[in-house]
Amino acid sequence: MTSRLLMPVRSRGTAPAGVPEPAADPTPGSTRATAILDHGHPLVAALAARAARGGRTDRDRLRAAHRLIVAGVRPVYSVEDRRRASRTLRLGRGSCSQRMAVLEAVARSLGIPTRVRGLLVDGSFWYPRFPRLRPFVPAEVLLAWPEFRLDGGWVPIAGLFDHAGPSREGGFANTGAETLFEAVARTGVDWDAPAACDGTSGACDLSAHLRTDLGRFTSRDELFGRYGQTLCRPARTLAEPVLGRWSAGAA
Template sequence: MSDVAHLTPSTMLDFRSPAIVRLISQRGWLGLRPSERIGAAYDFVSNEILFGYNMSDTRRASQVLADGYGQCNTKATLLMALLRGLGIPCRLHGFTIDKSLQRGVVPELVYWMAPQNILHSWVEVRLDGRWINLEGFILDNGVLVALQAAFPGRNSLCAYGAGTDCLQSPQTVWHGQDTYIQKTGINADLGLFESPDAFYAHHQQALTGLRRWLYRNGIRHWMNRRVALIRRGLVPKLPGGEATLNPSIRKRVFGVE
């Protein structure tokens, strides 16, 4: 597939929308070298778009930008749109992750409702003739620092939205190399896609009917409140795991013993 296919807009990659055009112009990113353009877009999505859960994976890039938060799939859509708007070829790599990666974010009372295999994706960007994997943009720095502080002697973690074997020094900063933060949670490779539109035309999250309605209208807001608390350093204990929150506060905030 030629670079032309990796530079075009799509319904979800709406980088010609006024909000995205305005953002790129105001930041002056088009005046940067290609590697710096990637870094600028990557840093923006990493930390100015907070880690959180949108209404659906199929939000357009401009909608994710307006939301101001996102998770792996929605942040990937926004990053791809920014990169293509900056003339940087990119594509999507689809996967599934085990739901245990979301434990601590998904409330225990409804954890059973989560699909065992959750759709996941990262962005692959073409620079100097090679493809580079970008996944380390998912957790904003506030969440990552809180997890590092909660587990100071631990490197391997697959919970709270993180899946890494190097928690204290993860590959999350753009230096022209691969970045990761959820890689160890991956349990299936779904292949490469020209756009998120193509990915979701073939793969849909296994959450339908009442469960889908509950997620969109209630559970995701609960999850986002929990992420906000984690960002403040209130990291809940996992069942059978390390306690990082006073039990009385944990019961009041998270509703679990």
């Protein structure tokens, strides 16, 4: 059983009222700075400048930025999804959500519009990471899945990388040191395919873990402003000092 006691009241339930149909959602995205995506900060601007030297195309630059973030920001289990991208860079550690925010901030600094898809993912997806803490894992986790405007279309973060065939290491298992942020560069990650992920195909299908698709939002600020974060404020206050320094994959 997963926990609902630690979740904000407004995010409980599997089908929030007023959710738009994803297929008809015209969300445009943006390049402007936000409270989370503070791309005018010198740390974000410096990272964007380094990424800009990583290739001729926007896709190449985003891949370069991803590599720089993987190399420079240690993966941890921080629960503060609204943390500024600049603070994540200054700390040198961040959760998947926080490091995705850094990538979005860099993209916007480079003039590449971004938006996010709001996903409510079953808490059991994180059981392999917290085998002894299952009763405290939230019933569902709110995930802001980034999308980037490239070549006239919207490309999800996993689509930035080429996955021509099955990964030799298999699909994403959500265990060990590799997190979703690293995995997208190695294997496909798909929240829409019809069958459960078994790690045998080039695209790792995670659709069986998806509870609710909340649609697209111009920014993660907008998503979290409407639905709140995964944990309520008291739970975040108590958990962050420990989880915010707990390295992914550490015993």
